[in-house]
Amino acid sequence: MLNPKDIYETFKEEKIDFFTGVPDSLLKDICAYITDNTPKENNIIAANEGNAIGIATGYHLATNKVALVYMQNSGLGNTINPLISLADKKVYSIPMLLMIGWRGEPGKKDEPQHMKQGEVTKEILETVGIKYDILSDDIHKARDQIKKANKITIEEQVPYALIIKKDLFEEYKLKNKVKSSNEMKREEALEYILKNLNSNEIIVSTTGKTSREVYEIREKYNQNHEKDFLTVGSMGHTSSIALGINLANNERKIVCIDGDGSFIMHMGAIAIIAQNAKKNFKYIIINNGSHESVGAQPTVGFDIDIPAISKAVGFKNVYSVDTLDKLNEKFNDFINNEKNSVLEIKVKIGAREDLGRPKTTPIENKELFKNYIINK
Numbered sequence: 286m287l288n289p290k291d292i293y294e295t296f297k298e299e300k301i302d303f304f305t306g307v308p309d310s311l312l313k314d315i316c317a318y319i320t321d322n323t324p325k326e327n328n329i330i331a332a333n334e335g336n337a338i339g340i341a342t343g344y345h346l347a348t349n350k351v352a353l354v355y356m357q358n359s360g361l362g363n364t365i366n367p368l369i370s371l372a373d374k375k376v377y378s379i380p381m382l383l384m385i386g387w388r389g390e391p392g393k394k395d396e397p398q399h400m401k402q403g404e405v406t407k408e409i410l411e412t413v414g415i416k417y418d419i420l421s422d423d424i425h426k427a428r429d430q431i432k433k434a435n436k437i438t439i440e441e442q443v444p445y446a447l448i449i450k451k452d453l454f455e456e457y458k459l460k461n462k463v464k465s466s467n468e469m470k471r472e473e474a475l476e477y478i479l480k481n482l483n484s485n486e487i488i489v490s491t492t493g494k495t496s497r498e499v500y501e502i503r504e505k506y507n508q509n510h511e512k513d514f515l516t517v518g519s520m521g522h523t524s525s526i527a528l529g530i531n532l533a534n535n536e537r538k539i540v541c542i543d544g545d546g547s548f549i550m551h552m553g554a555i556a557i558i559a560q561n562a563k564k565n566f567k568y569i570i571i572n573n574g575s576h577e578s579v580g581a582q583p584t585v586g587f588d589i590d591i592p593a594i595s596k597a598v599g600f601k602n603v604y605s606v607d608t609l610d611k612l613n614e615k616f617n618d619f620i621n622n623e624k625n626s627v628l629e630i631k632v633k634i635g636a637r638e639d640l641g642r643p644k645t646t647p648i649e650n651k652e653l654f655k656n657y658i659i660n661k
Contacts (some may be wrong), residue, residue, distance in 0.1 A: 313580025
């Protein structure tokens with residue numbers, strides 16, 4: 286295993302001191318070390334991975350230096366356009382290092398949403414012409430690989446990728462954690478929501494711990510799962526899935542339960558939703574100011590005004606709460622008013638250590654959910 290400090294110091298030796306990207310569970314230890322040891326202005330947690338490629342490009346143009354972009358391999362899709370049409374050698378020829386967590390590595394057990402991405406990660410890089418190396422767990426070899434990667438990216442003026450396997454880094458606990466005075470945990474808010482809905486709402490919940498908690502709350506109360514679409518992948522697209530359902534459904538309320546990281550990742554979607562959603566669209570954003578599911582790196586969730594953004598793009602009724610009492614006070618009006626609405630719930634970081642995962646497959650979830658919508 287590699288000590289995050291050793292790898293960070295290798296980057297510094299190679300004059301790589303600017304970092305940007307989207308956190309990943311496989312990179313949580315090195316990302317935590319970067320966060321704790323890099324000035325905030327030199328470590329930008331981007332809205333999405335394509336955003337990070339743009340930031341790295343701008344940094345190079347202003348300094349002639351190489352930036353490092355970190356991401357989970359599921360985020361490769363967000364990078365394809367700027368990598369090909371901006372950074373590619375046939376366009377602007379921008380050097381940068383990519384550090385990519387290899388979720389779904391063939392032969393390794395992982396969640397279903399990562400399996401296909403794991404199979405095609407190397408193929409994607411090869412298809413778009415990006416050279417890569419799989420970082421060794423031997424520090425001497427790893428240092429040589431980083432030096433080689435940096436040499437190639439500078440000499441050839443191209444992006445170069447370092448692929449990171451599971452459990453490559455030694456544990457490092459983030460010290461600069463998101464601080465908030467919020468009382469509720471996300472699971473408390475979710476339990477309140479599910480207990481206080483009416484009988485026929487359709488739920489679309491976001492990726493990560495949110496959908497896992499929705500599933501476990503249903504199990505806790507011996508409820509079935511037919512009303513819930515658990516978005517296990519495609520981070521940032523939960524609200525768009527919910528809009529598609531809403532546009533085809535005139536009767537049942539659509540309750541989209543999103544997180545701040547997912548909301549921010551493709552924030553443009555909210556403008557399209559506000560202008561097209563029917564009056565029975567109810568959008569809940571649970572904001573804990575962090576990418577909790579992948580290491581608790583901060584988002585800008587607590588620094589932006591989500592209610593003001595929602596109003597500006599056209600949502601009719603907007604609410605924000607930060608305690609269970611306030612949630613209880615506002616929820617009935619939010620869920621039962623006859624206009625499309627947004628409810629921001631500010632919570633603190635934290636999840637049960639024994640939090641499980643859905644026992645049904647995504648296909649089983651899909652078929653159960655479709656049957657509920659179409660046939661009931």
